[in-house]
Amino acid sequence: MTVPVRRFDAVIVGGGGAGMRAALQLSESGLKTAVLSKVFPTRSHTVAAQGGISASLGNVQEDRWEWHMYDTVKGSDWLGDQDAIEFMCRKAPEAVIELEHFGMPFDRLENGKIYQRPFGGHTQNNGESPVQRACAAADRTGHAMLHTLYQRNVRANTQFFVEWMALDLIRDEAGDVVGVTALEMETGEVYIFHAKAVLFATGGAGRIYAASTNAFINTGDGLGMCVRAGIPLEDMEFWQFHPTGVAGAGVLITEGVRGEGGILLNANGERFMERYAPNLKDLAPRDFVARSMEQEVLEGRGCGPNKDYVLLKLDHLGPDIIKQRLPGIREIAIKFAGVDPIKEPIPVIPTCHYMMGGIPTNYRGEVVIPQGDNPEARVNGFYAAGECACASVHGANRLGTNSLLDLVVFGKSAGDSMVEFIRNEMPNWKPLPANAAERSLARISRLDNQTNGEDVTEVRTAMQRTVQARAAVFRNSENLALGVKEIQEVAERVKRIQIKDKSKVFNTARVEALELENLIEVAVATLISADARKESRGAHAHADFQQRDDEVWMKHTLYYGDDRRLTYKPVHTKPLSVDYIPPKERTF
């Protein structure tokens, strides 16, 4: 079967903040650049980022990039690579000012400079006192960033392929990346995108969890493509959670609700936080509350038909306080939980928010994998940036407002690296391998021909329940070992998923099946990586190994999908220009 080929200097998969920042760099350099996106670029999940973007501009209070670096290293629980962290924090002021020059409407001070707001974990002088470092465009920072970057890209002649889903990475015999295959949803046809360099900016994969704040499009497509192409995934055991999302929906209930007197109850109506934290009770730290909630569920005291959530009770506060001090919460509860909190408690569960791990890269955005004695050999022609990449700046836990910063700093850096690579090393296209589209065509053909198979929605739900029950915030050896076994059983079922609608044009059932094939790779990587890490660090809190163990475990996990094995590589302890920040106990 002949598959049509389209040729570009650079192909970018994903039209969110990172993909569009990289595309701009390439297009403005005069290179022919394509961006493939499942949805219209300004509807990427970057739009959900409200908090802001951090940079040590010092517009409100004295600030230095070195302090931002310290906060990021500490936030990462010393799993972040300090060269990449220095690179990001040093570049932050320049990146934000550049966005301002592009026309991004930041909030301003009276003197005209960009306003900066306080944010958890942002400090002066290495933890001494809080500092105002977050730059924002009202509560629409992500939205403003997407629109700004989209307009610039249109002006720079970036070619957008909207409603195209990338299917597989194309590597030649030497292992170099020479393109991707992609499905045009409008026609159902598969194409080859032949490129001198490919960048993945496919975002997170939070949909592996039953409880997730991520939009439905966040299915880890780039990660799935990597696993199938023999590229390992880094630090997949680290996922950031929020304690109170609406069960079954994922929409967040602000922590302010507990501050105003909301309390958590189990199925017996017991205020269980009194047992875990006799003094602070429901106001104990975020991760502690989340783990206690899950422990209740695991010990059979969860609520509902599946006993899989706890209740957040507010009715004792009275209707006036709920309406006055917690605006919007009542509407969220009614709309997404189907309960009026004036009368009934809200079902809640710890909810996945952000993926710290991803495709292994260096701070230049180059994808790097172990080869011989070199733990970080460059994969020629392959780049990644944004949430799908692991540079690693977030390490074991991400500092708030560093995600938007990550997108623009590493999007640009990867774009620069690609321009340099194409100009200096790849003036002409490497030939495509003869079987370039084989894997993708086989996947589609299996879906079309499968009979007596499994239902996509059912298998996806089984995957999400397993990951939620075994690898959310409460982790122990027994539970993780069970999870490894169970998720591999679900992975066997994914091999037999079936779709009823076999039509070609805009077949969303087919797209969802292909997405599930990506999600399951991420889910298996998460369970296997988490099961192996016998310590507690950042977001990976292990009940049987409660201490951080720098001696043994200050290292990055690498997961290979072909034989589901793990290897490890060292954390970068040499920053680019400053002294190493040695590990300390992480207290706040």
Add this chain to the structure above:
Amino acid sequence: MTDIDPVEIKRIRWRSRRGLLELDIVLERFLANGFDQLTMAELAAYRKCLELGDNDFLDYVNGKAEVDDPELAHIIGILRAV
């Protein structure tokens, strides 16, 4: 809705996938319950909603912002009730 190109219906269903989870949930419910009963005019209005930015769209659906466009007001009313 029988006169509409079935491909267009599929396209509209895909474009109901958004960048914000809250919209995904509301629109998923609507597609499962209500979407098939839309009149031609309502469908045209829904298509227009899909062109909105996600934050504006959600503010309308949540009742945080008033809908000025009379063409959209009716369909937003339907979505608010989902």
